[in-house]
Amino acid sequence: RKARKAFKIHLVAHSMGGLIARCYLQNIAAGKETPVDRVFTYGTPHGGIDLRGLGNIPSFVKFNEIDTFSESRMRGYLKIPKSKPVTSLNGAFDESRFFCLVGTDYKDYDAAKGLAQRAVGPMSDGLVMIQNAAVDGAPRAFVHRAHSGHYGIVNSEEGYQNLKRFLFGNVRVEALLEITELSLPPNVQKQVDAGKKVKASYHAEVVARVRGKRWALHRRTVDEESAIFIPFEKVKAQDPVHLASAFLMRSERVDKSAAGLGFSLDLGVVVPEYEIDGALFLKQHFEGGYLYREKINLEIFWENDEPRLRYGFDSKQPNQTSRSATVAKIEENGGFVGYEFRIPVAQNTRPGMKGTLILRSFGWG
DSSP states (O other), X not given: OHHHHHOOEEEEEETHHHHHHHHIXXXXXXXXXXXXXXXXXXXXXXXXXXXTTTEEOOTTOOXXXXXXXXXXXXXXXXXXXXXXXXXXXXXXXXXXXXEEEEEOOGGGOOGGGGHXXXXXXXXXXXXXXXGGSSOTTOOEEXXXXXXXXXXXXXXXXXXXXXXXXXXXXXXXXXXXXXXXXXXXXXXXXXXXXXXXXXXXXXXXXXXXXXXXXXXXXXXXXXXXXXXXXXXHHHHHTTOOEEEEEEEEOGGGOSSTTOOSXXXXXXXXXXXXXXXXXXXEXXXXXOTTOEEEEEEEEEEEEEETTEEEEEEEETTTSTTOOOEEOEEEEEEETTEEEEEEEEEXXXXXXXXXXXXXXXXXXXXXX
């Protein structure tokens, strides 16, 4: 009985396999004790499959049982009420123990002679839109890989490294960006001062790497059509934007004599195309400009059994971590769950940005 209680299962699934895992968790195992400890999905259409120009696959389209991925049918076999999104686990499993790997290279998916990737389009892995590839509240990583194939998401080094760290890592880190101030280009500011209405939405880029490795754990960029879209309303409300989830392993340190776990974030916020009184304002606009761009080097270490974070900016000193981040304990439902580190970030240009990089650290494994 003791051995049975200690026995744990890790479910690893690709594509529809992730929906099968959810069927088990949200039907058979719902409300019961289950040996499933963690779930990792590659390119699973948790929110169904969308087609370019049509949206979610209609339930009346029955060809080759493709309606399996329509939202209405998914609600039935996943037991999800209409009051919740189809990407919800509906309380059946702890979202923090459910990892979603999201592919972004739609151009490399050649199934059905390329018909699928043409039907689905950008912001996808060629079959699954990135907005549909993750469970609500779950940690996730984005990699520039297609849904399948020799160089697809399952065969990728990035996929393997994320899987290994999620299953056997020691520290979970969630990175967020809080934008507190945005300055406008001088010529746009003149339009604002003249009483004209200016509108803009923003894109953030982020690449997460661990020290000493050539691959990235997480990658979202404008050029690869996977950048994070930030509507102006979110900026105005100073609502933190989720950048990345990462799991770190002590056994994977390149320098075993060093106690800290090193990683980095390449962070960029792109200069937008401004609208003035409803018309694009492209005077003096060059594509590829940044309100903020920096590689931030990070290292978590421990003092008196509590984590501390050192950081450094590549623009000041490449690959070094010489500054200490402020730290506070995180409490949820009256109990301690982790630590929050805050790093001020700023680019004092016009246009430019000021804000805070927030890193939340949780024990893992």
